[in-house]
Amino acid sequence: MHTPASEKGQLKKKTQTEVCASCHRDKASKVDRSGHMPVREGKMECSTCHNIHGSTSVKLLRKGDSVADSCVSCHADKRGPFLWEHAPSRDGCTTCHDPHGAANDRMLVAKPPALCQRCHIATRHPSTIYDAGLVATSVRVFARSCVTCHSTIHGSNHPAGNMFVR
Amino acid sequence: MRHYTALALLLCALVPAAVSAQETSSSNTGSVDLGVRGSSLKGDAARYERYRDLGDGLFLETFRWRARSDGWYFVGAADHVARGDQRYRFDFAKPGLLKGWAQWDQIPMLLSRTTRSPYSTNLVGEFRLSDAIQTQLQGLSTAARPAAVQALVNGSAMFDLKSKRHSAGGALEYLPTPQSSLKVALKQTYRDGSQPSGGSFGHSQVVEFAAPIDHTLTDFEASAEIERGSMLFRAGYTGSWFKNDVTSVVFDNPLRATDISGTPSSGRLGLPVSSTQLGVNGMVSIKLPRKSRLTAYATMSTLKDDNGVILPMTSNTAVAVAAGSPERGTLNGEAQISGFNLNFTSRPSSLFSVNARLKYYDYDNKLPTFTATKKVAYDGNVSTPASPLHAEGFSLTRLNLDADFRITPKGPAALTLGYGRYSDERTHRIYEETVDNVMRVKLDTLSTGVISVRAVYEHAQRRGEGFDVNALIHANEQPGMRHFDLANRDRDRFTVIASFMPVMNWALNVSSAIGRDDYLASEFGLRDNNHDVYSIGIDGTPSEKVGLGVSYSYEDYRSLQRSRQANPGVQFTDPSRNWATDAADKVHSVIASLDLTDLGDKLDLRMSYDYNRTRATYEYITGAVADRTLPQEAIVPSTLPTPRALPPVKSDLTRGTVDAVYNINKRFAIGVSYGYDKYEVQDFTLDSQAQQTLTAGNNMLLYYTYAPYTAHTTWGRIIVKW
Numbered sequence: 023m024h025t026p027a028s029e030k031g032q033l034k035k036k037t038q039t040e041v042c043a044s045c046h047r048d049k050a051s052k053v054d055r056s057g058h059m060p061v062r063e064g065k066m067e068c069s070t071c072h073n074i075h076g077s078t079s080v081k082l083l084r085k086g087d088s089v090a091d092s093c094v095s096c097h098a099d100k101r102g103p104f105l106w107e108h109a110p111s112r113d114g115c116t117t118c119h120d121p122h123g124a125a126n127d128r129m130l131v132a133k134p135p136a137l138c139q140r141c142h143i144a145t146r147h148p149s150t151i152y153d154a155g156l157v158a159t160s161v162r163v164f165a166r167s168c169v170t171c172h173s174t175i176h177g178s179n180h181p182a183g184n185m186f187v188r
Numbered sequence: 189m190r191h192y193t194a195l196a197l198l199l200c201a202l203v204p205a206a207v208s209a210q211e212t213s214s215s216n217t218g219s220v221d222l223g224v225r226g227s228s229l230k231g232d233a234a235r236y237e238r239y240r241d242l243g244d245g246l247f248l249e250t251f252r253w254r255a256r257s258d259g260w261y262f263v264g265a266a267d268h269v270a271r272g273d274q275r276y277r278f279d280f281a282k283p284g285l286l287k288g289w290a291q292w293d294q295i296p297m298l299l300s301r302t303t304r305s306p307y308s309t310n311l312v313g314e315f316r317l318s319d320a321i322q323t324q325l326q327g328l329s330t331a332a333r334p335a336a337v338q339a340l341v342n343g344s345a346m347f348d349l350k351s352k353r354h355s356a357g358g359a360l361e362y363l364p365t366p367q368s369s370l371k372v373a374l375k376q377t378y379r380d381g382s383q384p385s386g387g388s389f390g391h392s393q394v395v396e397f398a399a400p401i402d403h404t405l406t407d408f409e410a411s412a413e414i415e416r417g418s419m420l421f422r423a424g425y426t427g428s429w430f431k432n433d434v435t436s437v438v439f440d441n442p443l444r445a446t447d448i449s450g451t452p453s454s455g456r457l458g459l460p461v462s463s464t465q466l467g468v469n470g471m472v473s474i475k476l477p478r479k480s481r482l483t484a485y486a487t488m489s490t491l492k493d494d495n496g497v498i499l500p501m502t503s504n505t506a507v508a509v510a511a512g513s514p515e516r517g518t519l520n521g522e523a524q525i526s527g528f529n530l531n532f533t534s535r536p537s538s539l540f541s542v543n544a545r546l547k548y549y550d551y552d553n554k555l556p557t558f559t560a561t562k563k564v565a566y567d568g569n570v571s572t573p574a575s576p577l578h579a580e581g582f583s584l585t586r587l588n589l590d591a592d593f594r595i596t597p598k599g600p601a602a603l604t605l606g607y608g609r610y611s612d613e614r615t616h617r618i619y620e621e622t623v624d625n626v627m628r629v630k631l632d633t634l635s636t637g638v639i640s641v642r643a644v645y646e647h648a649q650r651r652g653e654g655f656d657v658n659a660l661i662h663a664n665e666q667p668g669m670r671h672f673d674l675a676n677r678d679r680d681r682f683t684v685i686a687s688f689m690p691v692m693n694w695a696l697n698v699s700s701a702i703g704r705d706d707y708l709a710s711e712f713g714l715r716d717n718n719h720d721v722y723s724i725g726i727d728g729t730p731s732e733k734v735g736l737g738v739s740y741s742y743e744d745y746r747s748l749q750r751s752r753q754a755n756p757g758v759q760f761t762d763p764s765r766n767w768a769t770d771a772a773d774k775v776h777s778v779i780a781s782l783d784l785t786d787l788g789d790k791l792d793l794r795m796s797y798d799y800n801r802t803r804a805t806y807e808y809i810t811g812a813v814a815d816r817t818l819p820q821e822a823i824v825p826s827t828l829p830t831p832r833a834l835p836p837v838k839s840d841l842t843r844g845t846v847d848a849v850y851n852i853n854k855r856f857a858i859g860v861s862y863g864y865d866k867y868e869v870q871d872f873t874l875d876s877q878a879q880q881t882l883t884a885g886n887n888m889l890l891y892y893t894y895a896p897y898t899a900h901t902t903w904g905r906i907i908v909k910w
Contacts, residue, residue, distance in 0.1 A: 029252075043779070045685050047699055047723040047741050051777040054800035056839050056869065056894065060239035065273070065295045078471075078485045078529050080547075087487060087527040087549050088586075096377075098405045098430035099460040103493050103521025105558055105579045109617055110673050112551070112582045117673045125773070125802040125839040127874060127894070132747070133837060136769050136806050140714045140749050141671045144664040145760060147391060149751045151767055151808050153831035157872050159883045161394050164873050166892070170386035170394050173457065179435075180458035180499045181514040182563050184577050187388050188457055188499075 038067040042074075052123035057130070059121065071121070089114045093121070104177025106184045110141075111176045127166070134167035216910070218253035218264075222246070223859075223905035231897030234298045234348070236865060241272035241296060242901060249905070259283070272296045272352065284366065290358035299383070300349040302876075303890045306340045307397055307440070315397045315439040322445035322453065334885045337442055341888055349892060351381025351401050367415040376406045384892045387439045387455045390566050396890040397439050399459070403432040418475035426489065428465040435459050436499055442888055452504035452567040461496030461519060465489055480534035486527065493521040502564035510570045515559055523581070524552040539598075544591040553581030553615075585613040590626075596634070601641075604630035608648075612674075619674050620654025641686045648679040666752055666760075668711030668820070676709040694728040697739070710750070711818055715768075717747040725779075733787065738780040745773040748816055753828060764827040768809040776801045794847040804837040838870040855910060861903040869894045 026032040028041075035041045039061060043050030053061045060066050068074070071092060072082045079087050085095035093115040094101035100111065110117040118137060119129045126133045132140070135152055143149040150156070152163040162168065169175050172186040180188035226244045229236060236242070248269035255262045263279040274294055281287035307315035321340065328336055357375030364370070385399035411424035437457045444453045467489025474482045496519035501511035528548040535541040558579035563571050590608040597603075608626035628646040633639060652674055657667050670676070685699040705717040725739025749769045754760045778799040785792045811826035842864070849859035872878050876893040 043739075044697065044727075045699070047725070047739065048701060048721045048743055050779070051741055051743065051775065051800060054777060054798055054841055054843075055802060056235070056841065056867065060295055063239040063273070064267075065239055065275075065293070078487070078527075087525070087547075088551075091525075095407070095428070096405070098428065098463070099403060099432060101430070101463065101465070101491065102460075103463065103491065103496070103519060103523060103553075103555055103581065104460075105498060105519060105521075105555070107582050109582050109614075110671070112553075113584060113614070113673055125775075125804060125837065132771060133804065133806065133871075133873075136749065136771055139751055139769065140747075141669070143666045143669045143712045143751045145754060145756045146664055148753050148755055148759075150753050151810070151828065151831045153808055154834050154872070155832045157834065157878070158881045159885075161392065161885070161887050164882050164884075165396070165879065165889050166384065166386065167873060170396065171388035171391075173386040173388075173399075174459075177460070178458050179461055179496060179519055180456070181501050181558075181560055182565060182567075183458055184560075184563075184579070185565075187566065188455070 038069060042068045049122045052120065055123040055125045057126055057128060058123035059129075061123075089116055100176045102177055105179045105181075106186065107177045108175055108186060134169065135163055138168045215257065216253070216255045219250070219907060219909040220248065220252075221250045221905055221907050222248040223903055225901065225903045227899055227901040229897060229899045231899075232302075232867070232893075232895035233897065234301045234350075235867060235895065236897045236899045237296075237298050239273065239295055239297060241268065241274075243271070247271070247903070249903075284363060286360070286362050288358065288360040291356070293353075293355045295353040295355070296350065297352065297381070298348065298350045300890075300892050302346055302895075303349045303384075303398065303892050304341055304344040304346055305397060305890055306344040306442075306888070309398075309400075312400055312402065313434045313437050315395075315437065317440040317442055319445055322440065322442060325443050326445050333443060334883075337886050337888055338884055340442065341891070347398070349382060349384060349398055349890070351379055351383060354378045354380075369413045371409070371411045371413075373409045374407070376404065378404045384890055385437070385457070387437070387457055388566055389441055389443075389452065389455060390568065393441075393443070393886045395439055395442065395888040396892070397437070398890065399437055399457075400434045402434050403430065403460075405430050420471075420473040422471040424469045426465075426467045426469070429462075430460075430464070431462045431494075432460055435461050435497070438503060443886060447504045447506040449504075449506050449570075450568050452502070452506075454503050455567045456499060456503035458499050462494040463491060463496070463521075464494055465491040465525075467525070476534070478534060478536040480532070480536070483529070483531040485529040485531075488524070488526045491521075491523040491525060493519045496521065498558075501562070502567045502570075504564065504567045507564060507568075507570045511562055511564045516556075520556050521581070522554040524550075524554065526550045526552075539596055541594045541596070542591065543594070545588070547586070547588040547590075549584075549586040549588075551582075551584040553583045555579070555581035580616055582617070583615040587611045592628075592630075594630075600633055600636055602632045602634060604628075604632070606630065614674075616659070617674060618656055618659045618671060619652030620656070622650055622652045622674050624648055624650040638690065639686070639688050641684065643684040644682070646679070646681045648677075648681075650675075650677040650679070652676055664756075666712045666754075669713045670707065670710040672707055672710070672714035672717070675707045675713065678704075678706045678708055680704045693730060695726070697723075697725045697727065699723045709818070711820055712750045712752060715748040715750050715813075715816055715818075718745070720744045733785050735783040735785075736781065739778070741775075741777050743773070743775040743777075747771045748813060750813070750821075762827070763822040764811075764824045766811060766821070766826070767828055767831075768813050770807040770809055770813070771805065772807075773802060773804045775803075790851050792847075792849040792851070794845075796843075796845045798841070798843040800839075800841045802837075802839040804839075806834050806837075808833070835870065835872050837872065838868065840866075840868040842866045849905070849907065855908065857907040857909070859903075859905040859907060861905065863899070863901040863903075865899040865901070866897070868896045 027036045033041050039050055073084045077083055083092040085092045120131050130137055139149055157163055174186045178186050182188045225247045251266040253264040259282055261281045265277045267275045273296055277291040279289040325336055355377040359373035362370045379401050381401050382398035386394055386396050388394045406429045408427040413422040438454050440454045444451045447453045469487035471485040498514045502508055530546040532544045560577040588610045592604050592606040594604040606628040610624040613621045626648040631643045633641045660667055681703045683701045688696040701721040703719045707715055721743045723741035727737040729735045751767055753765050780797040782795045808831035810828045812823040844864045847861040849857050851857045869875050871894050874894045876895045879891055879893050
């Protein structure tokens with residue numbers, strides 16, 4: 023670029039996000055959701071996680087060799103080892119979280135309890151229709167929903183932590 | 189006051205530097221952007237600031253300095269000086285010999301300024317209520333307790349729920365010869381503060397508290413790279429040390445002053461333990477004849493906890509002896525992580541190219557089996573499970589093979605045919621192995637100057653092998669449920685990005701992404717997951733002084749999840765208790781900008797506007813779902829009550845900025861900026877109105893909410909350049 027618009031990287035637009043949004047418009051839109059990483063505040067940019075020139079990992083990720091590796095390179099408290107592990111968090115964080123942003127708390131791909139009920143249809147306590155009649159009265163749905171009790175959802179080192187309530 | 193003092197010192201330091209730079213060297217350039225800021229805010233201040241410090245008063249937004257001397261280049265930068273989100277960076281380079289950087293960065297995370305809690309936290313990790321409060325609440329009748337608990341919360345002082353990352357790092361790259369380089373990088377991030385967490389004393393009583401965050405992550409990387417003829421070698425070392433200073437939390441039970449069997453006076457929660465991950469990696473890349481290259485990469489690392497302690501069976505002193513001790517006292521967790529990549533790229537002729545990749549990844553969890561013959565759920569009763577609980581770490585092996593064959597005829601387009609086989613083996617999950625076979629077709633127009641199109645269609649079939657129904661039965665799950673991250677799935681995805689440039693300096697961009705995931709064998713669980721995304725935008729630079737862009741996008745995400753509301757016994761197999769959640773997220777967003785520079789050779793005017801409107805709906809459906817019922821599902825009339833519809837979740841964000849800078853001369857400019865930020869939210873569980881209507885009962889919540897805000901922020905700025 024003879025006349026770059028960016029401060030660094032010789033980009034033709036002012037920020038990385040604007041350049042990447044030329045093609046990845048849906049990802050740029052997610053940055054404007056209520057649950058987001060500090061991209062629009064200028065503390066992170068696309069290249070914080072991705073190396074657009076190439077990578078040994080998946081999704082052009084900079085760190086590690088998997089999506090989970092990349093996430094725990096900053097969120098190391100989630101990497102374990104754990105005595106009891108929540109299987110999808112070992113497999114890939116994006117099963118539950120959208121790292122680009124979401125309108126749900128904690129960048130979850132759906133609002134709990136709907137998210138949790140995608141996989142958990144157990145008896146005791148049974149998978150329940152948490153409709154408008156229950157929202158205000160059931161501790162299993164109001165406020166932070168399932169994770170109010172299952173607060174160690176990524177993993178636990180408590181001997182009674184197999185259900186992630188300790 | 190601290191901000192002002194620091195700013196004043198920096199200003200004093202900057203002015204002579206600027207003058208000196210003018211007098212002595214024209215190779216030194218830089219700028220400083222400072223002034224006064226004020227905000228008018230109505231609503232949730234925490235959500236407005238979130239990762240920023242936008243406090244009123246003096247600010248030093250940016251400081252930039254660039255210099256060149258004897259072939260050395262230096263760049264210094266400071267952002268948001270003396271604020272909670274400050275960042276300082278220094279880069280230097282002597283091309284061909286050495287380059288490096290150092291950075292100090294702070295990232296705040298302000299979650300709430302209106303959270304409340306009656307817990308005292310004199311000791312880190314302990315959330316205590318006075319014995320008098322516990323005794324008083326314990327003595328109340330069951331009917332009187334909820335009001336007393338809520339009065340206790342309402343009488344508590346508000347506090348900020350927040351955390352902050354403090355990150356220091358740097359890197360060096362030394363080139364002893366033009367064909368070799370040595371790199372080292374070190375980064376340490378300390379995070380302190382708190383985040384909302386919950387603790388439970390059973391199905392009907394929970395408490396929330398601001399769980400402490402006090403951990404440090406140190407990362408070190410070193411690598412050496414050398415080029416010899418057609419070969420490139422690289423070897424590297426990585427070390428990552430995570431140290432957590434708070435590995436458990438104790439929280440008092442507001443309704444119980446002394447421990448008894450069944451009801452503890454406090455509960456204890458485990459938090460992550462410290463860990464270390466050390467690894468090595470290596471890479472060889474060989475340039476081959478006919479514009480080909482073969483690259484092999486291997487990595488191996490070990491993750492271990494640092495003598496992590498398995499917590500005692502319970503904090504309840506009344507049952508601690510009966511509960512005994514855990515099978516072992518330390519975690520002894522370890523995982524061997526290894527990976528191998530083989531990439532081959534070749535373009536033997538102008539008509540044909542190939543890109544093939546083999547990727548192997550293995551996470552071998554060596555956690556020794558942990559068996560619990562007794563359990564103290566919720567720190568209440570000692571129970572003996574029907575069969576002992578076994579903790580066995582999850583292991584995972586991935587083998588991905590992927591190849592693209594690209595044909596570039598002497599015409600305006602290139603065609604790529606691709607195939608991928610992604611095989612995943614896992615332990616302790618419902619499938620031993622899943623295999624995803626992916627076929628794709630890509631069409632790219634080559635540069636015509638007027639139009640460019642990239643279209644990709646992908647069809648994938650994932651199938652599981654070695655289904656273990658016992659993994660579901662042991663968890664009391666429906667045998668027909670499939671975890672959607674493993675379930676058999678047919679996936680179709682189509683994306684197209686087109687850019688039209690009918691006239692010079694103008695571009696019309698259109699894109700679409702359509703995806704369909706069909707979990708075709710999941711009687712329960714996620715049945716389908718679809719999305720449609722469309723966007724259109726115009727970018728133009730009609731003159732050197734004018735640049736503009738506007739784009740609109742619409743996103744539509746839909747999913748259907750099937751379930752059964754059933755207690756053990758006859759309900760478990762009763763199809764009349766089936767239900768579904770039909771979920772949808774619909775998002776409209778607009779991004780627009782207009783830059784007018786050098787107006788009258790003096791004025792730069794920049795405007796931007798972002799709008800994001802999200803509506804999420806969760807519609808409950810009892811009984812079967814037309815068109816989306818699997819053959820194995822018996823269709824019977826529902827015996828469940830008719831659900832009451834949930835209100836939609838609304839989240840609207842509008843942001844606009846106007847930034848005017850008047851250049852008095854080449855060295856000085858003054859400016860004024862205005863920012864408008866508005867967030868509107870409706871969330872049936874998390875917004876402030878919803879939480880006011882909670883029948884919280886005996887539950888002691890933080891009242892962490894999603895609340896709207898409207899903010900007007902104005903900056904008055906002076907910009908000095910040299």
